Amino acid sequence: MFKKILFPTDFSQCSDNVIPYLKKFKDSGTKEIVVLHVIDLRYTGYVESASWFGEVMPYFKIDLFNTMKEEAEKKLKSIQKKLSPHFKVKVRIEDGVPFKTIIEVAEKERVNLIAIGSHGKSNIEEMLLGSVSEKVIRKSDKPCMVIKR
Ligand SMILES: Nc1ncnc2c1ncn2[C@@H]1O[C@H](COP(=O)(O)OP(=O)(O)OP(=O)(O)O)[C@@H](O)[C@H]1O
Numbered sequence: 001m002f003k004k005i006l007f008p009t010d011f012s013q014c015s016d017n018v019i020p021y022l023k024k025f026k027d028s029g030t031k032e033i034v035v036l037h038v039i040d041l042r043y044t045g046y047v048e049s050a051s052w053f054g055e056v057m058p059y060f061k062i063d064l065f066n067t068m069k070e071e072a073e074k075k076l077k078s079i080q081k082k083l084s085p086h087f088k089v090k091v092r093i094e095d096g097v098p099f100k101t102i103i104e105v106a107e108k109e110r111v112n113l114i115a116i117g118s119h120g121k122s123n124i125e126e127m128l129l130g131s132v133s134e135k136v137i138r139k140s141d142k143p144c145m146v147i148k149r
């Protein structure tokens, strides 16, 4: 039923919780998983410097992106290793606003399901959902599976 699934990850514990559930989809016919990490330079700890320095020195912004990309590539590789015995796995790193990019990639990749963590890196106790998962669920036309923390 869900032949192709998008798994957006911020590499938090909450998003790691999605992985064991993904594996269970093998028996119901899932063939491919797209694992996506979105690098959002505006909301990193480097916010000010990234946007301000980025204006003055565009190379700084590119450099920062490349550093974060290298980190993300390592983490994505380890997720790919866990999933590739079961599925065809495609990894993607994009630069953008996470919720928008997740929705866009889900459309472009024509996935049948988005499997997302209820919370992510912030993991604020009082919040029912993180802001990224909330916006994805609210705005995407795709079915979403939310895995609780
Ligand atoms: N940058 C990202 N790239 C890919 N997926 C992401 C990203 N950020 C969040 N997600 C996905 O959304 C889920 C929920 O994370 P979210 O960011 O909404 O929660 P939070 O970090 O606790 O709250 P907030 O970001 O609003 O402070 C994560 O488990 C992950 O699946």
Ligand SMILES: [Mg+2]
Residues within 6 Å of the ligand: 010, 120, 121, 122, 130, 131, 132
């Ligand atoms: Mg977050």
